[in-house]
Amino acid sequence: MERIEIYDTTLRDGEQSPGCSLNDEEKMRIAKQLEQLGVDVIEAGFPASSPDDFKAVRDIANEIKDSTVTGLARCMKNDIDACWEALKGTENPRVHVFIATSPIHMACKLKKKPEEVLEMAVQSVKYAKRFFPQVEFSAEDASRSDMAFLIKVVEAAIKAGATVINLPDTVGYATPKEYGDMFRYIRDHVSDSDRVCFSCHCHNDLGMATANTLASVEAGVRQIECTVNGVGERAGNVALEEAGVALHVRKDVFHAATRLNLKEIKRTSDMVSQLMHSPIQANKAIVGANAFAHEAGIHQDGVLKNPRTYEIMSPSMIGLDQTRLVLGKHSGRHALVEKASELGIHIPDDAVNTYFQAFKKMADSQKTISDDDLISFFRKEKMSI
Numbered sequence: 001m002e003r004i005e006i007y008d009t010t011l012r013d014g015e016q017s018p019g020c021s022l023n024d025e026e027k028m029r030i031a032k033q034l035e036q037l038g039v040d041v042i043e044a045g046f047p048a049s050s051p052d053d054f055k056a057v058r059d060i061a062n063e064i065k066d067s068t069v070t071g072l073a074r075c076m077k078n079d080i081d082a083c084w085e086a087l088k089g090t091e092n093p094r095v096h097v098f099i100a101t102s103p104i105h106m107a108c109k110l111k112k113k114p115e116e117v118l119e120m121a122v123q124s125v126k127y128a129k130r131f132f133p134q135v136e137f138s139a140e141d142a143s144r145s146d147m148a149f150l151i152k153v154v155e156a157a158i159k160a161g162a163t164v165i166n167l168p169d170t171v172g173y174a175t176p177k178e179y180g181d182m183f184r185y186i187r188d189h190v191s192d193s194d195r196v197c198f199s200c201h202c203h204n205d206l207g208m209a210t211a212n213t214l215a216s217v218e219a220g221v222r223q224i225e226c227t228v229n230g231v232g233e234r235a236g237n238v239a240l241e242e243a244g245v246a247l248h249v250r251k252d253v254f255h256a257a258t259r260l261n262l263k264e265i266k267r268t269s270d271m272v273s274q275l276m277h278s279p280i281q282a283n284k285a286i287v288g289a290n291a292f293a294h295e296a297g298i299h300q301d302g303v304l305k306n307p308r309t310y311e312i313m314s315p316s317m318i319g320l321d322q323t324r325l326v327l328g329k330h331s332g333r334h335a336l337v338e339k340a341s342e343l344g345i346h347i348p349d350d351a352v353n354t355y356f357q358a359f360k361k362m363a364d365s366q367k368t369i370s371d372d373d374l375i376s377f378f379r380k381e382k383m384s385i
């Protein structure tokens with residue numbers, strides 16, 4: 001099994017999403033929960049961006065012991081100095097420096113020539129290395145960069161002392177094949193590429209963030225950057241729970257393991273959703289309210305006989321109590337009897353048909369049927385409860 005590091009950026013990239021900002025106390029609560037979840041690295045903020053971010057990174061770094069805490073820095077001395085001030089007290093200080101390498105970002109955003117960008121990358125990694133034993137270098141918008149130039153930058157960053165090379169799909173543009181091929185190509189063409197850990201960072205603009213992340217793992221990536229519930233800029237980052245659980249459920253394919261304590265996933269997801277005021281769509285993979293809910297009669301009957309018929313993983317694996325049987329017009333007799341028994345109501349075998357007919361009538365007239373609805377239904381049908 002290959003060991004995959006989970007790098008959580010909920011508190012940095014995630015917090016950049018509109019309406020998701022957090023106060024210090026909320027950031028600390030999330031950081032502690034991420035530590036419980038077993039993430040390897042917590043990117044706690046961008047210390048040079050504001051005094052609040054600086055304080056959050058410093059306080060979290062002083063508090064968290066089981067995960068490495070890091071901060072973001074542009075390729076500028078001031079940014080790296082701010083990271084060092086915030087992180088110098090930690091056991092294994094780590095900084096994340098980045099600069100864009102795609103033609104459009106260099107020309108329109110940075111207004112710099114490729115040679116200048118290369119020079120800034122090298123000088124910054126060298127400068128960071130004077131303080132930090134661990135230096136992650138990110139080539140922003142790597143997936144839209146010229147490959148020959150990217151090779152030059154990555155090679156120079158490694159030579160300057162980078163220990164992790166992150167190649168983000170900053171705008172969620174790459175397809176899984178392209179993204180995986182980019183890592184293969186870079187790893188094959190950069191000298192000393194085996195001395196560093198390669199990292200992915202995927203955005204979900206075309207809904208491909210999870211597929212791209214997993215494709216990069218197949219191409220040798222050993223660090224996944226992600227956020228809880230996939231929060232983040234625009235359509236968000238790859239969701240930690242999706243990448244982490246996919247690696248676990250399909251270890252037969254990926255042959256990779258993380259240090260995640262999967263039972264903490266649901267708790268972490270609920271906390272982030274609540275503190276960021278960011279509701280989770282009901283059909284969201286892994287953590288959506290319907291991810292383990294079954295309404296169709298055939299599905300309910302199957303799941304009651306053996307959950308593996310329609311569930312590729314158990315809800316308890318992510319810390320959820322149980323599968324949810326949602327009664328509605330598609331439900332069958334088996335589910336009605338089971339749900340009634342959950343509510344403490346026994347339906348005698350010879351009465352099942354009668355109750356089922358009456359239940360179907362009710363189900364036709366309303367979308368979903370809550371436990372309270374069912375209890376009143378049985379009362380009305382003179383069932384003893």
Ligand SMILES: [Zn+2]
Pocket residue numbers: 013170201203232233237
């Ligand atoms: Zn990002």
